[in-house]
Amino acid sequence: MLPQEVSAIIEEMRAERIRGASWLARKGAEAYIILSQILEGEELKKALEEMRREIPLANKTMASLYNLAQFIPITHDPNLVRAKAEEFIRLGEEAKREIGNIGSELIDENEIVITHSFSSAVVEIFRTAKRKGKSFRVILTESAPDYEGIALAKELESLGIPFEIITDAQLGFFAGKATLGLVGADNITRDGAVVNKAGTYPLALACHDNHVPFYVAAESFKLHPKLSSDEVEIIERPYARQGYRIRNFLFDITPWKYIRGIITELGILVPPKEI
Incomplete structure (x- = not known):
């Protein structure tokens, strides 16, 4: 059984509604750091074996959690666990900065970017483009039913980036008014x-359909080394309104043929041949 402090973090990860794969991976790495402070020797090794199962189960759709669990070795040494967890966090932060630098070059003067949901990698691209003095605006969905788009709007407001929020149903209408599509993964x-x-x-x-280039921003730890698209388990969360059950799958799958490129810290990858 995992220590209560670690189990509490995993439960927090399971319950998270707004923040995505990058945040969950970082929280998972923090759980490993706490574990290294509590256990050692054979107890630590057994706990790490359990963590390798439990961390990916916090959200089975997210590749970052699978890759985090594989990144941390099964060992008796708490110092090694802590070092690897801290390395994972550091690499993630470095990746996001580099994605910001690479992705911001895709934003031209007076660009109109349309996006959906909340992605910390996309926010970093916007932040970097703003820092470079580029003038652009963002069309973003409210992203019902958890309204991640409202969280993004608050970030853009703090950065001084102009934006307008649309309902999800207006994606098709507003895509024709955009010049660049950009989402996370x-x-x-x-x-x-x-x-x-x-x-x-x-x-x-x-x-x-509107000839708008569509890009995805994602750290390389979001690339799943094993799963193909037909093997991904898509989570459905209970949701009801006015007494009626509403189907609520949290994710969908976008085929590679609609994606111009995937912006990673390694460069812009062209799917699927460079994945």
Whole structure:
């Protein structure tokens, strides 16, 4: 059984509604650091074996949690666990900064960027483009039913980036008014498909029909080394309104043919051949 402090973090990860794969991976790494402070020797090794099962189960759709669990070795040495967890956090922060630098070069003067849900990698691209003095605005969905788009709006407001919020149903209408589509990802499969907040696939289709280039921003730890798109388990969360059950799958899968490129810290990858 895992220590209570560690179990509490995993439960927090399971319950999270707004923040995505990057935040969950960091929280998972922090759980490993706490574990290294509590246990050692054989107890630590057994706990790490349990963590390798439990961390990915916090959200089975997200590749970052699978890769985090594989990144941390099964060992008796708490110092090694802590060092690897801290390395994972550091690499993630460095990756996001580099994604900001690379992705911001795609934003031209007076660009109109349409996005969906909340992605810390996308926010970093916007932040970097703003810092470079570029003038652009953002069209973002409210991203029902958890309204991640409102969290993004608050970030953009703090950065001084102009934006307008639309309902999810207007994705098709507003895609024709944009010049660039940009979203994050929770999982990029071996065959180049992108798993992200439900609504991403319709946005990609709308961008395709309107000849708007569609890009995805994701750290390389979101590339799943094993799963193909037909093997990803998509989570459905209970949801009801006015007494009626409403189907609520959290993610959808966007085929690679609608994606111009995936912006990673390694460069812009062309799916699926460079995945």
